[in-house]
Amino acid sequence: xxxxxxxxxxxxxxxVLPLGISFYTFQILSYVIDVYKKECEVQRNILYxxxxxxxxxxxxxxxxxxxxxxxxxLQNRTLSSIQIAVGVKxxxxxxxxxxxxxxTIASVADSIYRxxxxxxxxxxLWIGAILYTLQIYYDFSGYSDMAIGLGKCLDLILRxxxxxxxxxxx
Numbered sequence: 001x002x003x004x005x006x007x008x009x010x011x012x013x014x015x016v017l018p019l020g021i022s023f024y025t026f027q028i029l030s031y032v033i034d035v036y037k038k039e040c041e042v043q044r045n046i047l048y049x050x051x052x053x054x055x056x057x058x059x060x061x062x063x064x065x066x067x068x069x070x071x072x073x074l075q076n077r078t079l080s081s082i083q084i085a086v087g088v089k090x091x092x093x094x095x096x097x098x099x100x101x102x103x104t105i106a107s108v109a110d111s112i113y114r115x116x117x118x119x120x121x122x123x124x125l126w127i128g129a130i131l132y133t134l135q136i137y138y139d140f141s142g143y144s145d146m147a148i149g150l151g152k153c154l155d156l157i158l159r160x161x162x163x164x165x166x167x168x169x170x
Contacts, residue, residue: 024053024054028053031052035067043067051074074156078155079153079155083155086149086152087154089149090152091149091150093145094141094142094143094145094147097138098142098143099142101138102138105134106135109128112128112131113132
């Protein structure tokens with residue numbers, strides 16, 4: 001605590017915020033909006049609500065799922081070995097995008113950006129920008145595929161974000 005001009009100032013050091021706090025905020029906000037708009041019923045079971053809010057496959061990179069889309073899925077789940085196999089396949093596909101494609105592109109883009117702008121030709125800067133764009137795309141697309149795969153393993157159908165879906169059409 002510091003004393004300045006007769007006022008006590010409290011200084012907080014090393015405040016640790018929960019991982020993915022914005023994700024939790026958006027998940028809860030989605031729930032509140034869906035209930036407010038009467039698009040779904042209030043969830044009276046705290047365990048189902050907690051599962052929705054803290055659904056771990058989405059924690060890092062999404063996709064954000066509206067509560068109305070997943071409400072009945074939380075309560076009526078059945079698992080099959082075929083469904084789990086499809087989920088594992090989707091997870092491995094996403095992991096491959098992240099590890100093989102995105103990380104490889106990242107190493108090339110990083111090596112381009114390490115060179116001084118005084119020495120490098122402008123075409124290489126453009127190539128670096130394009131590679132960085134592809135890196136970000138494959139990063140998020142891979143994370144989304146991993147989340148969707150884990151969701152399938154738990155009998156929850158997750159939809160990709162609109163941007164990722166638009167890129168896959170191309």
